[in-house]
Amino acid sequence: xxxxxxxxxSFGTTLALDExxxxxxxxxxxxxxxxxxxxxxxxxxxxxxxxxxxxxxxxVDGIDxxxxxxxxxxxxxxxPENVPLYPDMNVQEYLTFVGRARGLDSVHLKQRLDWxxxxxxxxxxxxxxxxxxxxxxxxxxxxxxxxxxxxDILILDEPTSGLDPLQIMGIRDLIKSLAGHKTIIxxxxxLQEVSPVTDxxxxxxxxxxxxxxxxxxxxxxxxxDQRVILGVRGAPGNVEEGxxxxxxxxxxxxxxxxxxxxxxxxxxxxxxxxDGDLVGAISGLCRERxxxxxxxxxxxxxxxxxxxxxTRRSLGxxxxxxxxxx
Amino acid sequence: MRNTMTIFKREYAAYFNSPIAYIFxxxxxxxxxxxxxxxxxxxxxxDLRSFFGNLPFFLIFFIPAVSMRLWAEDKRTxxxxxxxxxxxxxxxxxxxxxxxxxxxxxVALAGTLPLVVMVAALGNPDLGxxxxxxIGSILLGALYLGIGTFTSGLTRxxxxxxxxxxxxxxxxxxxxxxxxxxxxxxxxxxxxxxxQDFVGLAxxxxxxxxxxxxxxxxxxxxxxxxxxxxxxxxxxxxxxx
Numbered sequence: 265x266x267x268x269x270x271x272x273x274s275f276g277t278t279l280a281l282d283e284x285x286x287x288x289x290x291x292x293x294x295x296x297x298x299x300x301x302x303x304x305x306x307x308x309x310x311x312x313x314x315x316x317x318x319x320x321x322x323x324v325d326g327i328d329x330x331x332x333x334x335x336x337x338x339x340x341x342x343x344p345e346n347v348p349l350y351p352d353m354n355v356q357e358y359l360t361f362v363g364r365a366r367g368l369d370s371v372h373l374k375q376r377l378d379w380x381x382x383x384x385x386x387x388x389x390x391x392x393x394x395x396x397x398x399x400x401x402x403x404x405x406x407x408x409x410x411x412x413x414x415x416d417i418l419i420l421d422e423p424t425s426g427l428d429p430l431q432i433m434g435i436r437d438l439i440k441s442l443a444g445h446k447t448i449i450x451x452x453x454x455l456q457e458v459s460p461v462t463d464x465x466x467x468x469x470x471x472x473x474x475x476x477x478x479x480x481x482x483x484x485x486x487x488x489d490q491r492v493i494l495g496v497r498g499a500p501g502n503v504e505e506g507x508x509x510x511x512x513x514x515x516x517x518x519x520x521x522x523x524x525x526x527x528x529x530x531x532x533x534x535x536x537x538x539d540g541d542l543v544g545a546i547s548g549l550c551r552e553r554x555x556x557x558x559x560x561x562x563x564x565x566x567x568x569x570x571x572x573x574x575t576r577r578s579l580g581x582x583x584x585x586x587x588x589x590x
Numbered sequence: 591m592r593n594t595m596t597i598f599k600r601e602y603a604a605y606f607n608s609p610i611a612y613i614f615x616x617x618x619x620x621x622x623x624x625x626x627x628x629x630x631x632x633x634x635x636x637d638l639r640s641f642f643g644n645l646p647f648f649l650i651f652f653i654p655a656v657s658m659r660l661w662a663e664d665k666r667t668x669x670x671x672x673x674x675x676x677x678x679x680x681x682x683x684x685x686x687x688x689x690x691x692x693x694x695x696x697v698a699l700a701g702t703l704p705l706v707v708m709v710a711a712l713g714n715p716d717l718g719x720x721x722x723x724x725i726g727s728i729l730l731g732a733l734y735l736g737i738g739t740f741t742s743g744l745t746r747x748x749x750x751x752x753x754x755x756x757x758x759x760x761x762x763x764x765x766x767x768x769x770x771x772x773x774x775x776x777x778x779x780x781x782x783x784x785x786q787d788f789v790g791l792a793x794x795x796x797x798x799x800x801x802x803x804x805x806x807x808x809x810x811x812x813x814x815x816x817x818x819x820x821x822x823x824x825x826x827x828x829x830x831x
Contacts, residue, residue: 316830338677346668352607364596
């Protein structure tokens, strides 16, 4: 649905995007991740035809953004990072304006208005001046604006920035409810926001894509080992040694040591390669030694760990590249 | 056309959604009529020549203040990004904004019509010259607004937009002044009179005050206005790169 091919963009002497390529299939939701200033917004501005790339091509639904920008714009609903609102209009006037400007006739406009206002939770604010709305409602109005013409593609730049947790959940649910019908790219620098909505991510840093794929795969690639959390009770102090003796265990870390209170057990983190049956081996050991297991599970890699690792690697790559040039 | 109408409606309403519009119009009428009336009873001539004669200088300050928000405000608040990703050409949006500002100016100008009634009641004015004066004033406002729309597109700051607009309008005004043209002719023979004819507005406007509306003068106003509006559109299109 969207094909980004080797786009490069610089502002003055600053290289904002360097040969960025990725693609999204119809109906897919893509989390576009990266620290502030990584190039997320610039990429989105290029896809929405607000900016033109210096080189490279972007095709939306098979249409080149440079050749037929108007056709591309018609297919996209766009929420820029800086929510574009007219404070002097009320929500109804504003959405009507955007709907008309996007070519909706009166009948469709009425239907879409009703749907958007309902879906974005704006019923109580419908007649209020936008200037008087809270940050959360402003964000929702911006989202309603992007949805008004029922576009196939949604480009949402930091749709949850500055919102409280409850509002974030609301926006998340809304995005999830659109899954399957619409192709969505949403950007964020807050990692926890991605996993509840989608597992397809593209990570960008310093103008270059450093990862593209599914979260689990990325985590595996980035971290190398799987982690198993084990909690045992009533065991003698040699748990750690016992685990170290198991085949396929790379490292053991004590998370909670057993205190003087013998009822409290200890918790440990065991790391080993993904291909081995680490959980099975540990559970076998516990049975053999007669330890009472209170917890045994494979720990998910947090997005943070993955992200930090990938960013660190890309920095390393850049440095070695710079050295190579020198 | 539909696109332009949609933008026009929103922009025109934006003028009247804020009290600034009413303050503008009142200031325009009070200052203009006041300036006119001070001389009116002394001269004891029932015409509007001096009223129209004040406009080219007065509007240098008034018009850029009307047009300054057209693009600069959108750029500052972020709605510029919304407009530039709507499925319509930049030209349509530009026209909608420009026509809204022009309509606003026409409302202000219409507020001076009681002066016509007044001079008609007090004497026997040359109505033909008054109507052609109004045509000239409309064209003059249209030209200044074209310049102001262009300068508003150059910046995200309304104050910069208004100052740039005043300077550009002043340039068009001053180049039409005979003394200035003669001075420039003194430096580079022919350049001053060339600029006076093709850029300066005084000669073209004065003809209309005398009741003469010629094709050449119409072409001057419409052509120069179209030039600035085209520059504005090109700037908007070229901004992407």
